[in-house]
Amino acid sequence: MGALQPGLPSPTMIPANWPIIVMDLKDCFFTIPLVAQDCPRFAFSVPSINNSEPMQRYHWTVLPQGMKNSPTICQIYVARALSGVREQYPQILIYHYMDDILIAGASVDNLQLVVKDTVQALQKFGLQVAPEKVQKELPWHYLGWKIMEHAVEPQRVALKWEVSTLNDVQRILGAINWVRPLLGITNDTLQPLFDLLRGDPALDSKRILTPEAKEALAHIEQAIQSRQAHCVHDGYGLQLYIINAITQPLALLGQWVATNNDPLLLIEWVFLPYQPVKTITTRGGNEVQLRGEEVHTIYIPLTKEHLDWSLANSIPLQTALLGYGGTLSIHMPAHKLFMAFKDIEIVARPRCSPVPVSGITVFTNGSGKTGRAVIVWKEEEHWKEEIHVVQGTPQIVELVAVIKAFQRWSEPLNIVTDSQYVCGVVQRLEKAWLKHVNNEQLFSLFKQLWYELNRRQNDFYVLHTRSHTNLPGFIVEGNRRADRLTAPVWATPVPQTIKQAQLSHEFFHQSAKALRKQFGLSWDTARAIVRACPDCQPFAAVRQTGVNPRGLYALQLWQTDVTHIAEFGRQKWVHVSIDTYSGALRATAESGEKAKDVIRHWTAAFAALGVPSTIKTDNGPGYISQKTQRFLQLWGVVHVTGIPHSPQGQAIVERSHQTLKHMLEKQKGGMVGESPQVRLWKTVYTLNYLDIREAAVEQRPPIVRHFLSFGSTDRIDVSSKDVKVWVRSLQSGQWEGPYTLITWGRGYACVSTEQGPRWIPARCVRPALEKANHEDTDKPAVANDMGTADADDRNSSEPHVNDSLEQ
Template sequence: MRNSPTMCQWYVDLALQKWREKYSKPIVYHYMDDILIATPESLSEQAETDFKETLQQFGLYIAPEKIQRRNPWLYLGMMVTETRVRQGKLKLQSEINTVNDVQKLVGDIQWIRTWCGITNEDLEPLFELLKDSVDPLEPRHLTNKAHDSLKVIETKIEQQQVYRYDPEYPVMVLVYGSQQYRSAIIAQQIEKHLAILEWVFPSYQPSASVTTLQDYIGSLLLKAKERVRLVFGVDPSVFVLPWKTTDLIQEWSLCSMTFALAVNGVQLSTHYPSHPLFQTTSIIMRGPIVKQKPISNALTVFTDASGRTGKYGFAWQDNQNWKLKIWTDTGKSVQILELQAIVETLNWFSSQALNIVSDSAYAVSVVNRIDCAKIGKIGTLEIEELVIRLKGIIQERKEPIWCCHMRSHTNLPGIFSQGNAVIDRAVAGPVVLRNFEAARQSHEFFHQSSRGLQQEFGLSRSQARNIVAACPDCARIAPLQQHGVNPRGLGPRKVWQTDVTEYPPFGRLKYLHVSVDTHSHAVWASALTTTAFKAVKQHWLQAFAVLGVPEMIKTDNAPSYVGHWSEQFLKQWGVKHVTGIPYNTTGQGIVERRHQDIKRLLGALKKEGEITLSPHDMLAKACYVLNWKNPVSTNDKQTVIPIHLHYTSQNSVLKMPVRTWDPKKGAWGTEKETLFTWGRGYACVSTGDDPPRWVPAKWVKPWLEKKGDSEETRGQQTVS
């Protein structure tokens, strides 16, 4: 059939469906157009005739010379006898010149390895040839180890064989192999003879960086269990495990959910049948050295490290006195230093049971999984070498350890906080920084603007700008500075602007509700799951608690802002609500600017490792930076922190006479108006006792006295 294998497989299966329904007892396997029918006795003539006629209805015909009635039967390159199955003659491609040749060779071996017993250990030299390849035509040649491995594989292909399944006997799964290369065998015990049905192998490269022994064997048993169900339609009757006794089952089940699910409902045994394969199986003699619960009467040791000082070490109590052991290794990451601290602790107290307390969740996670673990691909070579060293130290230990994580600087009573504080002070060292270095480190943490650095640390403008320009997260964007005056309140808590923007990295909490005081530029933001009024109400209540209650809130005409519930809520709080400024298309400019500032800060904080924080915590930190670290300009050209301006400033107005443009009449007005404040593009004016109103700055010009004007206003004018 000249079409895709998938279509061929589907079409033949469709053609066989009617015959399968009529004759349910025969087992029918087919791979595209190669069909195998297995029955306890020879197929009857009527069944054979119906089989041919059924296929002919779909245009499929069986060549008489292709029919095999006696053993040995040849099927898909295998030779099948009454009791056994073995691989037919197969010549492996030993001439290797490129990565593509290696890939084809490994692919051919993978196809037959499950009934030839070709282990991961046999294939490892070939897998090594595939590593670090970037081009299919990249040159590759067999190494001496690969040549030797290929000879072993060819010998297994020629000599190995598996047995056919006998429904009269139960199926068992046996774990075998060395500690580094575990595999499983699906077999049946037929009287005193072990009949191997198939081999099952784990993945060569584990999915996790560190896979515990319990998870490793548990996933292998699950894979074998699923294979037994798929091929034989039954569950394994027993798992034979490389334990000295079955006493480990409870401890392993508590350590690994994967192992607990795999062995659920299956009998466990430690008695291997008499067979040469199991003479080299590595037996697990002991339980895990790393315990899941604290160890009584054990020494408690506190470890810590500092990336800033390059110091790492541990502390412990001896007769009510704290003792320290500190090392210095600058230029390395905190992860490496934290692991080194634990390694040195295990070396120093090699013959004592230990309770280890660390403030590094990463280091604790590695220690709790490393005992007899399978190590996969780890980020850097330095960390990989350190993890392998840690694994060797733990495997050589005889005394148990327990390792736990605690948050630093919790200030709680008790030995945990006390010990953590002792080692934390020891590795932190004295903080003596010059202003420029202190400003650089502050910007690495807060990502504030150059103006904020200049004011807080007393730097020159060029120094502050150089620090921001050197930051990879802030260099592409201009520093956070006040850009002119958008219509705003004449004092704090006079006029707010509220709006919603989306930040997809927060997932369900992607809707950021933002309110900003238009006078002080103090801001508050909330990450919520919707834009409905219930979310708006929640945000406003939080903002009122932080910034106080404003006299007016300005929004757009979104349904959540202009609905009945919003109007009722603001009325209860005594807040006036407006939705726009006539003839102004950028009335929400201040809050829109704050949207950009918040998103930029969130992106910078995420790159700096703050991804471990929750969305609410990251947003709170961004608001802190905007309110406390980024100064804004006032009308008198001074710079001040927004939160200080919000709580300390008084209403400040100019009260200068001006003339305004009347867009309805298309002419300048004739009434004298008072200018309260003005800025880049906007001005606030009022006529008599009327409330202030905001207009574009181009609609305002100084009041110049004309003939007939009163003596009182003569000579008064404004300077723009």
């Protein structure tokens, strides 16, 4: 429950010469009874001495002070007690704030009757008026104000201006803030004090009054001592005087009484926030809230030309005056208060045109990655450009480009930008009040742009256009040229092939090897495209060094496992199956890892890749359940499991988890709003069709290698291979063989032995060459570093060999 009265009632709305009675409720909180069923909610305990007995439990029967909602309950209760009197005497003013009540009427006799009925209404609700605090004679003191017959001024209080910490500054500004609307203390006067609020946010952080702050406090103290506001006069309408001050506009709510010596009655000042939350505040809110009616006349400090143009073109002014039935005037009354502002320059109309102007068209663009702020324009059928190097965010670089354009051209200018942020800033910044931002570089650019806009003598127009479109025309071409100049890759005209490769990588994020194979690029060009991609920088290539048994052809052996991707929400269980021969994989996002989820994944994988002979998994419940085993038997698939709790037996699919997650992260920027499964489909397509594994012997994408192996000529034929190798046993450390090499890759090899295919680490394999010395028939001849047999190394248990198998 929030505050029911966000502000204090203004005493200036009490008509002049009205009699007033101010009363105070005695022990207001403790006279408000609680509802019986709510009393236990206000319970408390009283501890016993030395814990000699259990604590005594009590609860309040009346409203206690100090509770969070106690003030709100008090306001509601007292307002309900006064509601009958308000309805009975609508012509009487009754101000109520907490336990302070003010009653004002046109005549004393009528006021006495209202006070009597008010006291009786309060007593019916159990509320008592403190007789010693009833005020019947002027001056009346109410909520810190001293109310007289015709004016209101703050009560005389001792002012303490000592400042040593941030808390002291905050306390002083809080005390000033409630009197400034009636005394006219402007934001310009308070600015030195506002500046002290910046810096260390700790309340006890040191603060020292600057000379400007001391001067401001002296001015404020004089205003409190000498200034006052006036009470409204019946029969005279309210006027709103908008004053165009030096830094920001302000307004005065007042009345013009020609019969007075000083005809201008100052009712209340209206100031814009020093740090505004929003740019535009519509008309009518404050005065309607104060008096319940709109102002009679609004005085605006504009020329006729400016007013006519604004009424026709300014949407904010049209919105503010919508439904206003009073008088709008541009002629301020003759008064000394308004004479101080007559010399302030008024611009006839904004220079920012809502339609294109007759002048040069300039295209601006910027990139935070390269720090290039680019300006492009066409002059005599030739395109020209200007490039500035700036360090900062994309918004800062874009702002610099626009500022440079305004500095270069003073004549009528059309600016085209693909930054909606910059377009909005330029359109709103002219003659605006700048809010201070913590980013000093950004605030400095705002001030530079503000200066360039306000010193222009010719109109300008700013247009936002979408980038990377294939539409024809001058605007798209100019923006494309500016965009091309922001990146180093596009600093000079480039072949169409490189552009296609870069666009392809921006969408799929395939590897440099895949780009080289797909587009026929050089290694340097392909690697430069990958290095220039910010989405690929955090992910380094993974070197495959595992020795898991693999299939000798497609669909011979799969590995299946489940990984978790938390951002997928309810579908965070991602099931992955990979063919150990081709590297082709299938991934589906499921809502769990039970048997039904495993079966659903395998059914989709079979449809995409085919039915494997063997699937290897861990011993998770979803894989070894009877339901899963019946499914595999129905499809004729052999199921094997690895060593329990050992992920090394599933190293191939485990490694694919990392590859899959890295690719998902790379492609994340272009898949905002897509479902988890759609994101997975794009990632799987990239890995299957556009990627070439670093360890692949054949330079083909996995899906091509997968389906080509279905023909017998593409399978590995052991009998056709005549490569002999020596193999070192991991148990005995002795060299065995020679065996026929079936296949190999980075970190692994497969040889044909009497017991069948055998998978071993590549470091344990050496090529078997002809012997250089036929006298020794017990030791194998192996290749040395020069590629010939070395008699000195024959007896070594770990001979020097050519490591070509590991390359």
